[in-house]
Amino acid sequence: MLFNSFEFLIFLPIVITGYYSIPHRYRWAWLLSASYYFYMAHEPELLVLLIISTLVDYFCGIKIFKASKKSIKRNYLILSIITNVGILISFKYLFFFTSNLQSIFDFFGVSLISAEETSSYNFSNILLPVGISFYTFQTMSYSIEIYRGVIKPEKHLGKFALYVAFFPQLVAGPIERASRLLPQIKSKTPLSIKNMQQGIIVAAWGFFLKLVVADRLGVYVDAAFSTPDSPHNLALMLGSIFFCFQIYYDFSAYTSIAIGVAKIMGFDLIQNFNRPIFATSIAEFWKRWHISFTTWLRDFIYIPLVKRKKISRLLAVSIVFFVNGLWHGANWTFVIWSLLNALILVCEISSNKIRSKIFDYLGFSKRLRGLTGWFTGISLIILTLVFFRSPNVSHALSYLKHMFNFGSLHFNIINNYFEIFLSIVLILFTQYVFYKKGNDKIYELFINKNTYTKYALSLTYIIIMVLFAINRQNSFIYFQF
Incomplete structure (x- = not known):
């Protein structure tokens, strides 16, 4: 859903009205639902990537914090980074890397991918998920800062999911840190004319x-x-x-x-x-x-x-x-x-x-x-x-x-x-x-x-x-x- 679209002009007043109408303890659920709907308006099937990234970093964040050994903490951090970077590479850079690798092999007269494979599947047909670079870096910063001892993990899965998917900045930033956005998600915000x-x-x-x-x-x-x-x-x-x-x-x-x-x-x-x-x-x-x-x-x-x-x-x-x-x-x-x-x-x-x-x-x-x-x-x-x-x-x-x-x-x-x-x-x-x-x-x-x-x-x-x-x-x- 584009900000400069008629759909957004309908979507936004509904979200704001609902946000201030429901009790504070349910607002996270309302905003999370709205954020997922906002993202699904772009690419419904690719919401699963956002959810996978959310679940992996939520799990790894807790494990990093609870682990007593540095090596175990590092392993869960690596898992978080590999998952996020792996998704990013697969959907954004796979065609770039394979095409450049093929060019190098072509220079030496070696075919990396056969003509039959090329005709049956083209890596360039992979759909690029909107905002994947933004929310990937945002979730990775969460795991890294827990590993460094800068922040503690968020125990509430729903509120952490909202931190990852908050619709105003989901697809093009700014890239928020958990230490800034999560406390605001959990705090009660009264209606303010200002x-x-x-x-x-x-x-x-x-x-x-x-x-x-x-x-x-x-x-x-x-x-x-x-x-x-x-x-x-x-x-x-x-x-x-x-x-x-x-x-x-x-x-x-x-x-x-x-x-x-x-x-x-x-x-x-x-x-x-x-x-x-x-x-x-x-x-x-x-x-x-x-x-x-x-x-x-x-x-x-x-x-x-x-x-x-x-x-x-x-x-x-x-x-x-x-x-x-x-x-x-x-x-x-x-x-x-x-x-x-x-x-x-x-x-x-x-x-x-x-x-x-x-x-x-x-x-x-x-x-x-x-x-x-x-x-x-x-x-x-x-x-x-x-x-x-x-x-x-x-x-x-x-x-x-x-x-x-x-x-x-x-x-x-x-x-x-x-x-x-x-x-x-x-x-x-x-x-x-x-x-x-x-x-x-x-x-x-x-x-x-x-x-x-x-x-x-x-x-x-x-x-x-x-x-x-x-x-x-x-x-x-x-x-x-």
């Missing part, structure tokens, strides 16, 4: 980002990336810039809706973005982007690797970014995109002293240094995202090659100057709002105003949504991950 107001405003902002801004940018981006060998380099350049903002607004939109919907019911989800477009370095960008996932990678992969002391920080960063790329999709384009960011990050960190001396020599002020860092960082982010958006590596290389074949000033590839102008205006407006309030204080733009201003803002919002929303019920970009 929570409802904040939640509605944040969710409304998310719908604006998706339907008015991101999907509008997507029209130009689709046109630009459909012709990577276009002679109109300015159009390709604008397409890559628009995609940088499209993916940010699209993902930020989902997160805002998820946070807003959860807030209406009294839940506080982690903020997933902290104005990343304003970052003045690549390192700062990654601290501000997809925060719940980058902190997951830091806590469960980078820090354990560095603590071993046998692995250099450079290698640890490379491994983290390789996992980051592969997590986004079973395609070398994602891996290359992520490793390029790792390379840029390493170069940035290693050249800090040299750049500082150069800036001192040139007499750059602190503000000018920040502006230089921002321009360099956002430019590199835009370039690497060409790989992220492209279906394959050759497409990305062709796009980048023709993007720098300077000569053509034509950019109106959608034959609509007004749409292009409106897209630019919307980017500037959105960035101004983010600059003023960030991702977590959007509601202050409305709540702190007087009654008449609130009415005017509400009416303006409705008019904008009616006139400018592009509701093609486009799936959110991160649904595929």
